[in-house]
Amino acid sequence: MKLKIILKLIRNLFQKPLTVRFPHESIPIAKGYRGKHEHNMDKCVSCGLCAKICPNKAIEMVEVAGKKYPKIDLSKCCFCGLCQDICPVKALKLTQEIPQATPDPSSLIIEVDKTKLDKNP
C-alpha cells in the first residue's frame, strides 16, 4: 500500500499541474459563458421587454433624448440571459467579460452611453 502511494507521488512529480498560476495565467472561458452586457443603442427599439422579463429587476429603462434605454445593475443581475433572449432586435448581448469584484456597487451599473447618442442624434 505504502509503495503504491510512493509510486503515485513520484508519478505526480512529473505531471503537469491541474491548477494555473492565477493571476499570471488563467483558464480559457467556457463557450457560452454569460458575462457583462453589451448594449447596441443603434439597434435598440426601446420596447422595454428586457426590463420586463428580468427576474431580478436589474434593468431600469431610462429616458435619454426622447427614447428609453436599459440601464443595467450588475450587482442585481444573475446572468440568466433572459434579457438577451427576449430582445427582438438582438441589441443586448452578454459578453464573456467577467465583471470585476468591487466594494463599490455603483461601479457595477452599466449606464446608457450618452456619448453614442451625441454621435448619432
Ligand code: SF4
Ligand atoms: S441577465 Fe437576467 S438577471 Fe441579468 S439583467 Fe438580464 S434578465 Fe436580468
Ligand code: SF4
Ligand atoms: S429588449 Fe432590446 S430593443 Fe427592447 S429595450 Fe431592451 S435592448 Fe432595447
